[in-house]
Amino acid sequence: MRIPLIAGNWKMFKTPQEAEAFCERFKELYKDTDVQALICAPAIDIPAVVKGFEGSNIKVGAQNVYFEKEGAFTGEVSVDMLKAAGCSFCIIGHSERRQYFGETDETVNKRTVAALNAGLKPIVCVGELKWERECNITEEVIARQIKLDLWSLTAEQVKNVVIAYEPVWAIGTGKTATADQAEEVCAFIRAQLAKLYNQDAADAVTIQYGGSMNDGNADELLSKTNVDGGLIGGASLVAEKFAAIVKAASK
Numbered sequence: 001m002r003i004p005l006i007a008g009n010w011k012m013f014k015t016p017q018e019a020e021a022f023c024e025r026f027k028e029l030y031k032d033t034d035v036q037a038l039i040c041a042p043a044i045d046i047p048a049v050v051k052g053f054e055g056s057n058i059k060v061g062a063q064n065v066y067f068e069k070e071g072a073f074t075g076e077v078s079v080d081m082l083k084a085a086g087c088s089f090c091i092i093g094h095s096e097r098r099q100y101f102g103e104t105d106e107t108v109n110k111r112t113v114a115a116l117n118a119g120l121k122p123i124v125c126v127g128e129l130k131w132e133r134e135c136n137i138t139e140e141v142i143a144r145q146i147k148l149d150l151w152s153l154t155a156e157q158v159k160n161v162v163i164a165y166e167p168v169w170a171i172g173t174g175k176t177a178t179a180d181q182a183e184e185v186c187a188f189i190r191a192q193l194a195k196l197y198n199q200d201a202a203d204a205v206t207i208q209y210g211g212s213m214n215d216g217n218a219d220e221l222l223s224k225t226n227v228d229g230g231l232i233g234g235a236s237l238v239a240e241k242f243a244a245i246v247k248a249a250s251k
């Protein structure tokens with residue numbers, strides 16, 4: 001049984017004070033114990049969110065992490081730092097990191113390995129560009145990303161990975177993939193995992209959909225067999241909207 005994972009990706013929004021106010025409100029609204037809720041906050045907000053969710057089952061994550069243990073890497077944050085701050089998850093390889101900050105499948109792989117070794121659950125993001133979908137190579141793109149991003153992991157390690165399928169054309173655009181499109185690719189990802197590892201590992205992996213998911217479309221997307229949750233950007237910034245998505249996942 002996979003527990004639905006509804007993760008907010010705040011991106012570069014909210015000051016620590018605004019984060020605190022969100023947590024207070026969301027904690028009042030979050031009643032479901034059969035759904036795992038998670039907020040992936042900007043690094044500077046993590047202490048406020050950890051404190052804000054104290055005494056609840058809501059988890060806290062980061063949006064990126066560097067793969068070296070420590071050293072002269074100005075501006076970076078390590079897995080041990082995130083763990084010590086109270087994070088249990090970390091988004092890795094978000095398309096915005098790939099697009100604006102030079103993230104490659106190789107560095108996504110290094111970050112994923114580092115996160116797993118430190119006991120931090122990576123949420124590895126994959127997804128095709130609009131042009132790639134139009135050229136009918138979505139499956140090739142996803143298969144390549146899965147293979148490279150998870151390179152060298154054992155089947156046991158893979159069970160601790162969360163994969164977020166985020167078609168790049170659906171992120172922040174209001175153009176959600178249809179529930180059937182989301183299911184098709186999420187099922188394809190699971191089949192790839194079964195091929196690369198084994199069925200047991202593939203069945204254990206949480207696969208999320210992300211890209212303009214909101215309180216209006218979450219119900220249908222989350223009703224699909226292979227869609228185990230969502231990675232939510234815009235709609236995770238408002239406690240009421242995010243709580244409504246969590247509620248949709250608990251049905």
Ligand code: PGA
Pocket residue numbers: 009166170171172173174210211212213231232233234235
């Ligand atoms: P969106 O972002 O929900 O605002 O489309 C999703 C994401 O980038 O994770």
